[in-house]
Amino acid sequence: MTEHTAERPSSDNDDFDAIVVGAGPAGSAAALELARAGRSVLLIERGPFPGSKNMYGGVIYGRILDTLVPQWWTEAPIQRWVTRRQTMMMTGEQALTVDYRTEAWGRPPYNGATAYRPDFDSWLADKAVEEGATLVCSTTVTGLLTDSGRVVGVSTDRPDGDVRARVVIAADGVNSFLAKEAGLYGEVDPANYTVGVKETIALPRSVIDERFAVRGDHGVDIEIIGCTGDVPGGGFLYTNSDTIAVGLVLSLPALAAGGRRPEELLAELKLHPAIAPLVEGGEVKEYSAHVIPEAGYDMMPELVGDGIVVAGDAAAMCLAAGLWLEGVNFAIGSGAAAGRACHGALRKGDTSAVGLGDYRRRLESSFVLKDHRKLREAPHLVMGELAQQKLPAMACGVAEDMFTVTNPEPKAGLMRIVRRQMRTNGVKLRSVVGDTWRALRAFG
Amino acid sequence: MNPPTSTDPGCVAACVKWVDLSPETDPTSGLPVPSAHSWGFSEADRSAVEVALRLADDRGTDAVVVCVGPPDAQWALGELAAAGAARAVLVTSGNPGDTRGGASSGETARILADILGPVGLDADTVVCGDISLDRGSGSVPALLAHHLELPQALGLISVDLGDRPRIGGATRDATTTLMGVRRLDGARRERVGIPARAVMSVEGAVAPLRRAPLGRAVEARRRVQRESSPRRPEPVRPARILQWRPPPRSLPAPEGTDAFERVVSLTGALEERTPPRVVELAPPQAAAEILRQLHRWGYLTDAGAAGAEATAAKATGSEPTDPVTAEPRP
Secondary structure (H helix, E strand, O other): OOOOOOOOOOOOOOOEEEEEEOOOHHHHHHHHHHHHOOOOEEEEOOOOOOOOOOOOOOOEEHHHHHHHOOOHHHOOOOOEEEEEEEEEEEOOOOEEEEEEEOHHHHOOOOOEEEOOHHHHHHHHHHHHHHOOOEEEOOOOEEEEEEEOOEEEEEEEOOOOOEEEEEEEEEOOOOOOHHHHHOOOOOOOOHHHEEEEEEEEEEOOHHHHHHHHOOOOOEEEEEEEEOOOOOOOEEEEEEEOOOEEEEEEEEEHHHHHHHOOOHHHHHHHHHHOOOOHHHHOOOEEEEEEEEEEEOOHHHHOOOOEEOOEEEOHHHHOOOEEEOOEEEOHHHHHHHHHHHHHHHHHHHHHOOOOOOHHHHHHHHHHOOHHHHHHHHOOOHHHHHOOHHHHHHHHHHHHHHHHHHHOOOOOOOOOOHHHHHHHHHHHOOOOHHHHHHHHHHHHHHHO | OOOOOOOOOOEEEEEEOOEEOOOEEOOOOOOEEOOOOOEEOOHHHHHHHHHHHHHHHHHOOOEEEEEEOOOOHHHHHHHHHOOOOOEEEEEEOOOOOOOOOOOOHHHHHHHHHHHHOOOOOOEEEEEEEOOOOOOOOOHHHHHHHHHHOOOEEEEEEEEOOOOOOOHHHOOOOOOOOEEEEEEOHHHOEEEEEEOOOEEEEEOOOOOOOOOOOHHHHHOHHHHEEEEEOOOOOOOOOOOOOOOOOOOOOOOOOOOOOOHHHHHHHHHOOOOOOOOOOOOOOOHHHHHHHHHHHHHHOOOOOHHHHHHHHHHHHHHHOOOOEOOOOOOEOO
């Protein structure tokens, strides 16, 4: 470890140039950029170590790390490189899967990987510490310190727990209390949130290789739709080295209204004939749950205030757009942008909302907000009734009708099968055309 | 190893051990699953630090936290010491490739004695955590007391620190600085007086560790002083010890005219012998009977057997008996 060599804050009143709250991917990326630029940074983590809550959707897309940590794949604590990507549509006892695999994703510079967040987040936070950031764990930030409406630091749950800085980066995760306290969030709509639940199940490595038809450090990521009954949502299953993770993402209001419990729905998913053989014989090692900012662009808060910027899930940067379920790369991208913008503001001596405005400009010009803006309609489409229930049922029904041999009856034509399935599942041609048009616009 | 600079004489030292707090085994292979995040200091060790801090506050001296462990422990040790210790000392192994400390109890005690002894920190009182979680035996505090030539009070469940409820009426008296309570077999407790210079070990519930102020937590990692234990000498290979085999000796051939007789002669199968005796007795009588049998076999002298009989009789409330005949003694 290199010694802390960052320059001291230029103001005697401040303990640090910047305080980053939350040592997740966004916070650590921000701290890394600031420390690398020579700024004194305090990185505060609530858990006993970064990533202590091992909860996320499954795949880390590492391209964003190329500039932060060159050759990151040689040292990052990766479980498996995803070389198979499946999208599965299911009903009660049917499943239709689109399966794509490529060896190209299994060699440098790779595409996506599964990892344990305690390992990955600690690794990224250590990178920031190596550059000179100061990490303090087991410390909960309880509020903001303000001076004439301007954020000047944070208070924590430790004795003598106030600490001041010229800028605060709130990377404190979804439902950010700091962003709310700073007045950056408007009215919060529960419909914009989902809850994710996940079981991590231990299986021998050889069994995982056999069941998922992979070898070595190659792995599988399966996204599932139609597996949540009358609760809008989706499912996922991905492979680690010697565990698999299976989980659901569920609409919070529908979950509450339906009186369903997420663990019930997860148990039903594990019993589905397409999933049960994959998890059979495994031992559940961990059950976790986490709230997800699902609505993306439409629920983002003001990204900067006087003395404060918001990054990662705290700014609803998680992308949940059906075909694309990405969080960690968006968190790292927004965190890195926050770090660079804060360094620029510190250099200019202006950490007001205006001085920090470069943060939004950086996000606008990067994939972070470009993708979010382009796909802003996608979450609504994905959580709609057509995509959630009717489309999976119709697709599975069409596949079943096509591949069921009805001799001595002759084979039915495809159009006839489709029309029959549309009638059976109550799908109107008008709604299909409308949603297809919306989907084409959403996914561009 | 460079001996650490002595702080104020008579400091209070807490010795802690870096252990896997929640070791996991792979359910499919039964092998331990390595985890970098489950290592830390046990509640007993954290309690030891709190006791040391309170004693140091009480005496107006410094508290020091010492750990013999791997470099991985530095951060956590710093956070532990941030609760109020003047400093923390991490003694890392001088052996390359030793990433988990790996010192035996004896070696750990010797290293700690070097650090805490008169030429080092010159600690008055040493507080250790009780039996460590990694299948520890709790022997380091005892060995440390031996090396430092200090009295020991081990396995304490309560220490009279002046500001917490006292268990078992533990109170200070004129002859001792501290009073403690420790656990004995049979759910009994023992009150012990602890002199000012002593080695103690405490259980986890004695004193929850206070929370470190933010400023000290921020500085925690830099607060740790790194020392290297001397490179361990190459292990002495003991002389190869073989199973004792008596030298062969010539024996006369077994007597007998046919094979059956010779087998009987060799095995002694048909010889007269004392048949096994099965007795069912209450524990005191059983103990007395065992003593009598040992006396009959010659393992106990007459005087020893008589004393044992008297003890057994006292326990059972019966008359003493002759150890040979089991008749009441005149």
